[in-house]
């Protein structure tokens with residue numbers, strides 16, 4: 001995934017530069033993000049010539065593609081091939097035009113991508129133009145970014161992360177950036193990613209601004225303002241609300257953890273992915289296995305996040321606590337070996353056994369303090385012996401965590417529009433569908449209404 005991402009960057013540099021410049025223009029509404037003539041790749045193009053291509057982004061909902069071409073014979077077919085950067089499969093569509101020896105073909109690309117397309121997603125595309133004599137011309141690939149054109153974005157690079165933001169005080173940006181430099185360095189070292197592949201974060205400043213940008217959430221989750229961020233593994237992209245260190249570290253940890261896993265790993269259980277991302281957030285509060293074990297599900301059942309807010313709260317706390325236990329009790333070198341085993345395609349049970357000498361059930365028992373000679377870790381913060389899941393749930397932190405889980409899911413959701421899922425068994429789980437999440441909790445009695 002990342003390799004394909006990089007191999008495309010060089011070819012796209014011109015279009016990307018054009019995009020960057022356009023993004024900073026203080027224009028409201030639509031603007032041209034890419035407009036250039038395209039050279040011919042095909043010797044079989046006959047007399048077909050591309051006069052101009054354009055890609056005009058007007059967020060939300062519009063990526064208006066246009067192509068003007070002419071030839072000796074009538075142009076009878078134009079096909080637009082496209083794929084979201086990060087996916088491997090190309091799709092195609094037929095822009096509208098009237099056959100003639102000079103045509104302008106148009107198509108709104110977002111109309112072809114059914115479902116959700118996150119702002120910041122980059123779409124690679126090229127055209128095939130055919131005339132009535134069977135000549136065909138294929139243009140060189142270009143890239144258009146589905147930018148959120150409502151705001152004047154600024155950007156800053158922090159290690160592998162390019163952070164896009166607007167309406168943030170310089171002092172705030174500087175303070176968060178200083179912390180993030182440390183956090184991202186730590187992440188890369190722990191994951192043996194030096195250097196890590198590029199990732200992109202898009203930070204919104206107001207919740208109202210996220211309504212058109214974040215994936216659609218259920219009424220209840222929106223009212224509760226549960227979700228603060230979404231990470232999209234295959235796009236190397238995350239969205240977040242607020243210039244917040246913990247949120248950004250958590251999201252970045254998901255993307256970098258995915259890089260460390262590579263393409264050879266089996267699917268990562270949610271307890272490990274979420275636990276690791278939460279562990280890397282320095283503001284996370286870790287509760288002990290003793291405290292949590294009686295109210296949480298067995299670790300072996302925690303491959304995906306369960307559906308109710310209460311269960312999700314417990315899920316995140318246990319995931320964080322277990323990963324903290326692994327790293328704090330046995331050290332980072334062992335955890336790195338564990339990651340390396342997973343990267344080679346070993347199962348979680350085999351990887352744990354090879355490195356630690358116990359499997360998932362053994363880890364669960366030791367974490368809970370039930371295994372001889374392996375006491376549960378002490379709470380990491382004073383006064384944390386009796387955690388309130390409700391308070392935790394209401395904090396921005398948990399919201400961030402939950403969203404992050406959605407990342408892997410949403411990515412797959414987006415990608416499924418353009419290509420077959422890599423693993424057909426990984427269908428949309430109930431917890432991945434916001435509509436199924438917690439409406440049944442919305443009876444006025446749930447503690448999460450507070």
Ligand SMILES: [Zn+2]
Nearest residue numbers: 277401404405
């Ligand atoms: Zn997460």
